[in-house]
Amino acid sequence: MWTWFHKLASPPHFYRTATVLEPWLFWPALILLGIGLYGGLIVAPADYMQGDGYRIIYVHVPSSYLSMFSYVTMAVASAIGLIWRMKLAFCVAVACAPIGAAFTFLSLVTGAIWGQPMWGTWWVWDPRLTSQLILFFLYLGYMFLRQALAETRQADRASGVLAVVGVVNIPIIHFSVEWWNSLHQPASLSKLEAPSIAADMLWPLLVMILAYQLLMLALLMTGIRAQVLEREKNARWVGELIGREGRGA
Amino acid sequence: MISAFLLVLRRELTVAVRRWSDLVMPLMFFIIVCTLFPLAVGQDIEMLNNIGPGAIWVAALLATLLSLNSLFRDDFEDGTLEQLALDKEPLSFMLLAKTIAHWLVTELPLVVLSPVLVLAFGMPVDAIPGLVLTLLAGTPALSLIGSVGAALTAGLRQASGLLALLLLPLTVPVLIFGARAADLAASGQSIAGPLYLLGGISVLALTLAPFATAAAVRVSLD
Numbered sequence: 001m002w003t004w005f006h007k008l009a010s011p012p013h014f015y016r017t018a019t020v021l022e023p024w025l026f027w028p029a030l031i032l033l034g035i036g037l038y039g040g041l042i043v044a045p046a047d048y049m050q051g052d053g054y055r056i057i058y059v060h061v062p063s064s065y066l067s068m069f070s071y072v073t074m075a076v077a078s079a080i081g082l083i084w085r086m087k088l089a090f091c092v093a094v095a096c097a098p099i100g101a102a103f104t105f106l107s108l109v110t111g112a113i114w115g116q117p118m119w120g121t122w123w124v125w126d127p128r129l130t131s132q133l134i135l136f137f138l139y140l141g142y143m144f145l146r147q148a149l150a151e152t153r154q155a156d157r158a159s160g161v162l163a164v165v166g167v168v169n170i171p172i173i174h175f176s177v178e179w180w181n182s183l184h185q186p187a188s189l190s191k192l193e194a195p196s197i198a199a200d201m202l203w204p205l206l207v208m209i210l211a212y213q214l215l216m217l218a219l220l221m222t223g224i225r226a227q228v229l230e231r232e233k234n235a236r237w238v239g240e241l242i243g244r245e246g247r248g249a
Numbered sequence: 250m251i252s253a254f255l256l257v258l259r260r261e262l263t264v265a266v267r268r269w270s271d272l273v274m275p276l277m278f279f280i281i282v283c284t285l286f287p288l289a290v291g292q293d294i295e296m297l298n299n300i301g302p303g304a305i306w307v308a309a310l311l312a313t314l315l316s317l318n319s320l321f322r323d324d325f326e327d328g329t330l331e332q333l334a335l336d337k338e339p340l341s342f343m344l345l346a347k348t349i350a351h352w353l354v355t356e357l358p359l360v361v362l363s364p365v366l367v368l369a370f371g372m373p374v375d376a377i378p379g380l381v382l383t384l385l386a387g388t389p390a391l392s393l394i395g396s397v398g399a400a401l402t403a404g405l406r407q408a409s410g411l412l413a414l415l416l417l418p419l420t421v422p423v424l425i426f427g428a429r430a431a432d433l434a435a436s437g438q439s440i441a442g443p444l445y446l447l448g449g450i451s452v453l454a455l456t457l458a459p460f461a462t463a464a465a466v467r468v469s470l471d
Contacts, residue, residue, distance in 0.1 A: 173419075
């Protein structure tokens with residue numbers, strides 16, 4: 001039963017698995033993205049209060065969700081790497097960082113674009129916005145720390161410690177930011193009308209979330225493959241792989 | 250183990266006293282940052298009163314950040330950290346001694362000095378005990394969280410910008426609760442709520458941060 005786990009720890013096997021999975025994640029993601037966008041932009045009715053402006057949630061909500069999902073994945077992978085000394089876990093963690101940072105950025109930007117007409121301002125110091133901004137800085141810190149450390153092994157473990165410390169801190173940060181806001185002034189601006197959303201507005205959103213999730217995993221596979229190749233560039237199987245593909249082309 | 254702990258603590262304090270310029274620098278920085286606020290926003294006493302508690306906390310955070318740069322640098326370069334890591338005593342415990350020394354040497358003077366700044370910002374005298382309490386409860390967390398970041402960047406030159414990027418997001422809760430409690434103290438209200446939370450964060454940091462610092466030091470020594 002553990003053989004698959006041991007196999008997972010071998011770079012060539014890991015690389016092949018990622019290569020096989022990648023199209024199976026990417027194409028469904030693209031198809032679902034098409035369905036979700038069609039449903040969200042054309043089928044779903046306009047909101048009676050916000051008009052068509054609310055439609056940005058179809059890109060905003062999935063990005064926000066994935067910004068957090070990527071961080072948790074990164075931290076879990078880092079913890080696995082630190083505890084079991086599994087080098088490949090760090091490949092996953094490293095591949096997560098830019099994807100997560102991009103989703104965080106996307107979520108901040110789409111939020112600001114939505115906020116301008118709806119709230120009348122690009123930015124408010126709302127707890128959700130503030131914690132999202134802090135999350136963005138955490139991603140940047142992770143990536144810059146890796147940049148600063150030249151040796152891969154050291155960069156892996158140092159950034160791993162940072163990711164784990166960050167994940168312990170995130171609930172505290174989130175809670176403190178929420179508390180900070182609630183004492184200052186209650187938010188006079190309403191957020192998404194959470195569960196009371198009409199069914200034909202909801203299904204495109206769920207499809208979009210699924211599409212983004214698959215897209216994130218597909219991008220993760222690409223990142224992992226690049227990481228494995230980079231780290232194993234002197235290994236024989238990489239040479240054989242490149243040689244074979246070179247001949248095939 | 251206790252005697253080794255005390256030995257490290259005493260060594261750190263002796264080094265700090267012998268090199269008193271390093272000791273005074275964060276303190277000067279703290280005062281300078283506090284001076285910049287009135288210069289930048291004008292000398293309207295009402296306004297200074299309002300921003301005072303927050304300004305003092307921001308200055309304390311920045312001064313801590315400045316001092317953290319050199320927390321492990323010298324010991325990393327002359328091999329002291331390596332000796333500590335090779336020692337049979339647990340590394341996390343020895344590093345805790347260093348962190349406590351850092352708190353005594355840089356944070357405690359800030360706390361002692363803060364009443365003067367309270368008055369300089371035109372806040373009422375009654376606010377002094379409250380503000381001092383918030384700094385006492387919150388600065389240990391700053392030192393402890395900071396030690397993790399300092400350990401991660403110990404082997405790097407020119408790491409101050411990176412250290413700020415790593416640490417500022419992690420210290421946001423301390424800043425929020427600290428400034429909030431100081432704000433309440435300045436307006437003469439009960440500071441119990443945020444003060445307890447600050448203390449809670451400090452205790453949590455005390456229990457977890459030494460292990461993270463030790464792990465980070467071992468990575469840096471690699």
